[in-house]
Amino acid sequence: MRDGIGRELEGQEGVVVYRVSGSELEALLRAKIVEEAMELAESGSIEEAADLFEALREWLRLRGLGLGDLVRAADEKRRRRGGFSGGYVAVWTGREVC
Template sequence: MVCWKLVRDGVARELEGRSDVVLYRVSGSVLEALLRAKVVEEALEFAGSGSLEEAADLLEALREWLRVRGVGWEELEGVAGEKRRRRGGFSGGFVAIWPGRDAC
């Protein structure tokens, strides 16, 4: 089995020169796709732990994805604000249950 994943720059520096790992750099659409996968990975870790450190990892992955896409944080905030205006937020704590569905 092969294990591969996008790692932080500092982790890559720590791994340099080791014989049990191969490091290479990606960019463009490959980096963008790996960052989307990293956001999911970090979201799952955050969901499991609820820790502030995992939330920070999720935020870092999302920030880098935005940078690669050429989108500023302010633009994301604007999109979120517009969606909140149209659909609301999550502060109400509402849960919807569909008894007849097998999946959401």
């Protein structure tokens, strides 16, 4: 959860707010990244893209990485496997995702 929202919710009935760190924080950030990606997939909004980006940026920071590291990894993967700009889709029968 975003830091500011935690402060807003703290003390409300039925809500417990606590801090985590280390491997617990890393695992929760990965779950938050999935949640935000699903929300982006549903809404297509820039606000959800911003939430996804913020969660991913914090996950990178926690691992001692930065946006430059992510861009380099993406560039290398694009060099090896291509990007997503061509519009190609592969569909496997019996699977719900491509």
